Amino acid sequence: MNVLVINCGSSSLKYQLINADTEEALASGLCERIGIDGRFKYKSNTGAKVEKEATMNNHEDAIKIVLDALIDAQNGVIKSLDEIGAVGHRVVHGGEKFAHSVVINDEVMKAIEECNDLAPLHNPANLIGINACKALMPNVPMVAVFDTAFHQTMPEKAYLYGIPCEYYEKYKIRRYGFHGTSHSFVSKKMAEFAGMDINNSKIIVCHLGNGASVSAVLNGKSVDTSMGLTPLEGLLMGTRSGDLDPAIIEFIANKEGKNISEILNILNKKSGVQGMSGGLSSDFRDLGAAAAEGNVLAKQALDVFCYRVAKYIGAYTAAMNGVDGIAFTAGIGENDGAVRESVLSYLGYLGIELDKEKNAIRGEEVLISTADSKVKVCVIPTNEELAIARETVALI
Ligand code: ADP
Numbered sequence: 250m251n252v253l254v255i256n257c258g259s260s261s262l263k264y265q266l267i268n269a270d271t272e273e274a275l276a277s278g279l280c281e282r283i284g285i286d287g288r289f290k291y292k293s294n295t296g297a298k299v300e301k302e303a304t305m306n307n308h309e310d311a312i313k314i315v316l317d318a319l320i321d322a323q324n325g326v327i328k329s330l331d332e333i334g335a336v337g338h339r340v341v342h343g344g345e346k347f348a349h350s351v352v353i354n355d356e357v358m359k360a361i362e363e364c365n366d367l368a369p370l371h372n373p374a375n376l377i378g379i380n381a382c383k384a385l386m387p388n389v390p391m392v393a394v395f396d397t398a399f400h401q402t403m404p405e406k407a408y409l410y411g412i413p414c415e416y417y418e419k420y421k422i423r424r425y426g427f428h429g430t431s432h433s434f435v436s437k438k439m440a441e442f443a444g445m446d447i448n449n450s451k452i453i454v455c456h457l458g459n460g461a462s463v464s465a466v467l468n469g470k471s472v473d474t475s476m477g478l479t480p481l482e483g484l485l486m487g488t489r490s491g492d493l494d495p496a497i498i499e500f501i502a503n504k505e506g507k508n509i510s511e512i513l514n515i516l517n518k519k520s521g522v523q524g525m526s527g528g529l530s531s532d533f534r535d536l537g538a539a540a541a542e543g544n545v546l547a548k549q550a551l552d553v554f555c556y557r558v559a560k561y562i563g564a565y566t567a568a569m570n571g572v573d574g575i576a577f578t579a580g581i582g583e584n585d586g587a588v589r590e591s592v593l594s595y596l597g598y599l600g601i602e603l604d605k606e607k608n609a610i611r612g613e614e615v616l617i618s619t620a621d622s623k624v625k626v627c628v629i630p631t632n633e634e635l636a637i638a639r640e641t642v643a644l645i
Contacts, residue, residue, distance in 0.1 A: 250642060251267065251268055251327065251332055252269050252335050252638040252642060253336045254267060254337045254339070254637045255382065257338070257378030260281070260285065261279065261281050261282075262280040262283065262315070262378060264279075265634040267638040269641075274635075276291060277292060277634075278291040278299075280305060280314065280315065283305045283306075283311050284307060287305035289301050289302075289311075289318070291315075291324070309384055311381070312381045312385055313385060316330060316385060319333075330386060336641070337391070338375060338378060338391060340361055340372065340394065341368045341371035341375060341396045342368035342371065342395070343364060343395030343397045344425070347360070347398050348398055350394040350395065350398065350643075352392055357393060361379075362376060368479070392644050392645065394636070394637045396428060397425045399426075399430065400424075400425060400427075400432075400464070400471045400474050404472060407472060407568070409423055424482075426462065426474035426475075426476050428462050428464075430640075431456050433636065434636040435454050435576050436454050436464075437469070442614050443574055443616060443625045445625070447468070450466075451466075452572070452573065452575070452576065453465055453565050454578065455558055455575065455577050456631065457484075457558065457577065457578070457585075457588065458487075459486065459487040461484040461486045461487075461491075461579070462475045462480075462484060463475045463484065463561040463562065472568060473568050481513075483561070484557050484561065485521055485554045487521050487522060487523060488519060489518075489521045490520035490524070492557075498513075521550075522550040525546065526544070526546045526547045526549075533551070536551055537585070554588070555595075558588075559593075559594075562596060563596075566599065573625065574625045574626070574627065575624060576626075577627070583611070583630050589617065589628070600623025600624060601622050601623065601624045603626070604617055604618060
């Protein structure tokens with residue numbers, strides 16, 4: 250069966266058509282600037298590539314363009330829409346309502362809408378995507394896969410904040426965590442790849458992309474993670490500050506005459522390694538090159554990033570009373586050997602030994618610790634789309 254995986258943002262839509270039997274991606278791409286002017290990108294496993302301007306007034310227009318491309322006589326990969334057996338939607342916030350993926354029906358739509366407050370930028374866009382698919386493919390079953398669901402196994406001590414309890418009771422303010430699909434996929438894959446028993450394992454997953462988070466996975470279940478109520482908490486990221494003293498918000502507000510929304514915008518979009526490097530870049534390739542040429546701010550940003558990942562690994566080792574495996578994944582985790590080496594340089598006390606030759610391998614699952622290392626360290630490429638397709642098939 251072919252599964253169409255949809256990941257909707259407020260003005261963008263990523264898609265992938267996956268043959269769930271062979272787990273091959275038949276086609277993938279992106280619609281951008283929806284509601285503005287519209288750009289469309291498509292590539293297929295047969296080598297077809299399309300990039301064009303395309304008017305997209307809304308998400309329904311965007312999905313229509315995607316479906317047309319998939320059945321296009323020249324570049325398409327299927328003959329008719331009947332060959333799409335199901336649609337899997339990435340949904341960012343499932344609050345406490347969803348600890349698992351679900352088949353979408355009216356009740357589920359309502360429950361997702363009730364989580365809008367918790368992710369005001371993302372959930373409404375996800376719902377728009379679901380509605381657009383429903384309008385164009387009314388008889389195709391759809392599944393919602395939540396970024397937060399995998400972390401619903403966290404114990405209270407990990408998810409409660411040190412604020413008056415009524416805020417949790419009234420508004421459900423707590424740690425939720427994100428990137429759950431990736432943390433789940435990568436922890437399982439790590440156990441499989443490294444020959445570990447997932448039901449008797451202590452794995453730390455470092456999902457280091459533009460957005461970045463660490464999770465502690467005990468016996469296959471998430472017991473802690475670095476992102477919180479929103480994806481702003483935790484590690485230093487491309488443009489997000491991660492952890493900071495909340496009093497800084499008032500301090501900047503007073504000094505710069507800004508309101509809370511303006512400062513949160515700075516913490517989300519103008520901070521992280523980009524802000525720390527004086528606006529140089531949020532991309533680790535640029536920062537690595539600049540640091541090598543002696544750019545002090547770029548070097549500082551990279552140092553703070555790696556130090557913070559190492560601190561979280563230390564914290565989660567304590568949380569699980571040990572660690573058997575550490576997995577690096579996502580854009581930086583999979584590609585940046587220098588970042589991995591720097592992070593691991595703090596962890597010698599755990600008996601971790603890095604195999605530098607293995608650490609240079611790219612684009613595949615690889616064990617980068619030596620045979621003598623007390624903890625197995627792996628690079629495990631994440632594949633959130635495939636994970637969503639698998640969940641979708643399992644549920645329908
Ligand atoms: P997201 O899905 O959160 O947008 P990704 O997981 O795609 O992020 O990661 C994107 C980031 O990965 C880029 O911003 C860049 O910093 C980093 N990255 C990608 N390729 C490389 C590379 N070859 N070397 C170092 N960093 C890389």
